[in-house]
Amino acid sequence: MSDPAWWRQAVVYQVYPRSFADSNGDGVGDLGGVLSRVDYLASLCIDAVWLSPFYPSALNDGGYDVDDHREVDPLIGTLEVFDELVDALHERGIKVIVDLVPNHTSDRHAWFQEALGGGRGSAARDRYVFRDGRGENGDLPPTDWMALFGGPAWTRVEDGQWYLHLFTKHQPDLNWQREDVRSDFLRTLRFWGDRGVDGFRVDVAMGLAKDLRDPLPSWQQIVPGLAILKGLTFDDPFADGQHPLFDRDEVHDIYAEWREVFDGYDPPLFAVAEAWVKPHRRVRYASATGLGQAFNFDLLTAPWGAPAVRAIVQHNLELAARSGSSSTWVFSNHDVVRPASRLALPDGADPRLIPTPTPDTVALGLRRANAATLLSLALPGSAYLYQGEELGLPEVTDIPPGQWQDPMARLEDGVAITRDGCRVPLPWITQGPSFGFGEQTSHLPQPEWFGALSVQAQTAAPDSTLSLYRTALRLRRDLQCDESIEWIDLGEDVIAFRRANGWTSITNFSHDPIHLPEGSVLISTQPVTADRRIPGNATAWLRAGTTAA
Template structure:
């Protein structure tokens, strides 16, 4: 990293920082390894705070760092108020908070309220307690079907494949919407509700500024005495707040209690919901100021690189945020999806569900230079488009390096339950699980783990990481890292009111343009052929500019530019 990494001024302090923040997601086990055991940790994060400052983000979202057997990448939590010893200690957590706050970077932590791990003290107590006990009532236990209860209570399938019910030694069965090691809480139990309020205060008291709420739409459940079949469950509506498992209206009673806790602090703590719901109206409930305050929209993650798709999504989500008084969120990559540099190098989804990790292997992976180059060009253009939008931008570690999905992971090295608990035909997410976006970051061109740590990496890194490392891109004009740094710097300088105006004169066909207050123009060419670049002061461009035969500046295909054109 350059010397300037340690000399930049802290970012400005504001109480509504979350409304238009650039938030950088750290998957801690794969970010930086400070003790050389092959697993990323808090020491590694602390050592990279200057890098985060120089990048120009306003906040870090820290994925789970709690004690865990890693049945689901840390989302199987043993203790919600501690740090995994492999990752660090509570004292190191405090040191990390102080280091981030010292340079003006906020901290959002992942909280996982739908389930615990099967090693959690409460679940161990439940297994040691009889049927009908208070300990079992904190989870969802049911008697089985069949003459001796040998069959599960229902034929449901978990999100990761396989049965959603697992039998315990005394014959009862417990529900796990995800992996077997992730038993679902019963949020009707008052002790569950009170314990999570305690957890929110525990981390808020340690300086955490906000929470990303995992599976926010899954907490409230109403199974009744007779469980529906899988087919009946699938046929039930999910948009009216009455589904037995997902997005029930009662969940917002829980978040009203959480909001009361958030508002105990000055400034108030914030939260963002991961809520996979059916309609904008349902999502708006999570973003309510009396609830969590903000909700993810993942619409751009599912969209093709297409001007019409992007415009429709932006228009719809800005309208939704206007209804709630919240701000919207934008995201192209995270720990659950194929990196967008890879997605955009593949054939369009055209509305179909994508198992595009598998497609990437068939296409040859990043070794296929045409697909890789096109995907990265489009990803850079999409990110520059995203960073010009009003609202929060969520960035995933490594996208600032232009990283592609790592497809070349041997089966025996894969860790994701979405890979191991399904068949190739039914496999969830991208068709290969989610390990490909969770490979430890490359910091240097060489070394056993490209600078991730001195003891190798817990997932194998490909040789092509060398040219995508921080060392390879730092200070190099035109690199993806330098593009992100410049765009994030300009974003802080230019960001104003949470509005945009579509420029109808410039937009049309494969071109999409809009202005922000102050004369900030963003224009994206989603097509293949260059188009005229508007007049104005060119601030940043996601690709290299070109000129026509007359010397007129053109905007190449798959490219975004920002210009300053005077007050608007």
């Protein structure tokens, strides 16, 4: 039997299928492409693959507008290919996590089409959140709420009613007070569990339970409580668990039902919550009676500096101990600017506004990104990596507006704000129409310089980012130990800690070199000098014992 606690200190690699590898030459990545690269995934020494949505979709939000939660988009593959991929990954000791999108469906979903035809007051319409409008003729939306992607959060249908969508108008929110909504998602969990899936990443996990009783609050009232979604903090007029739209206490009743399904498998299925909530509220999502683990996004919004990062690490280790779960460490995913670009910005800069890179900023960003990764891999808990991170890919900032796919994309002060820059298809070889991604141009344009960062180019270079990741991940597996750390004081600009079996991680956040303590250097993101100094913006792992010559 597989270890039921495999996820506690797992390295999970996120695959965005449409941009990973294209097996049939149509310019779009697919499950066959992932299947063709399972040996590459195994070479990274990862423990699990998380597959971003591969369901049928009009792609109004990168696949998170789901037409059918129990099917594969024909552009991406078939259920048979999915089964082959699960088997191939399992043969190599790699678990499979799929993205589950329970807050909403697409507007093409059979349920929503039934709701449109069902009319006012129908059971079909009650699966979603429909309301009459305000004003004499009902031509004003039920509230002044704004969608998180911009624009009104309500769209009117032909018979005059309005439906709620907290994201795009193509993503109507489900009504989770309905028993048939709940039971259908239990069926979805079993559908994928029976196909061999090991767990789920739960999209917008804090959003399922809503209180939409009249009188509904105004946008001005709910905005402070939504600030956490952007990593911000403001005074919230709602008590914990009482915001009308997010992180309500009763959402955990839903996950208690899910847990009964999870525990019916041997080993139990695993789930991790995408829950943009206050840190102390993550505990319930990560409990053994709930989903089991929750993303810790605090490092995504932290400034580059030892005091801030140390405080986040300490706090999240304490939260993990309270929940009985393990913490998660995340620097990158499909929604945020790649760390090799983000970490080069000066403190306080808007991470969405990435200027045209210069050689200096590229070098600094990559140094910091590698140092941050090595730090996170040394910590107890699960490390979540995003495809291309192991290549040190920076954000692609020059995608022409006519080729944008992100519904959030826009120009702000002449700078593109879009998530497309981290979703550009991977470069596998140094040359070719899509650098080995497929046989023709990829669905998002790749820059000319991608070839130099390709898997082919970096595999042949022992000092490449890919070589660093492979070595670090292999060492991490060999050095795995309990979930405790012992802090070591090496100065204000340094984070250093010792793990139980005698290995130490040291990260120098300053620009100046520091002297390393005794011990053999196992790995370092920058060369260590003969007098045992590590440069600034670098991390090294040491093993206790005789210092290496």
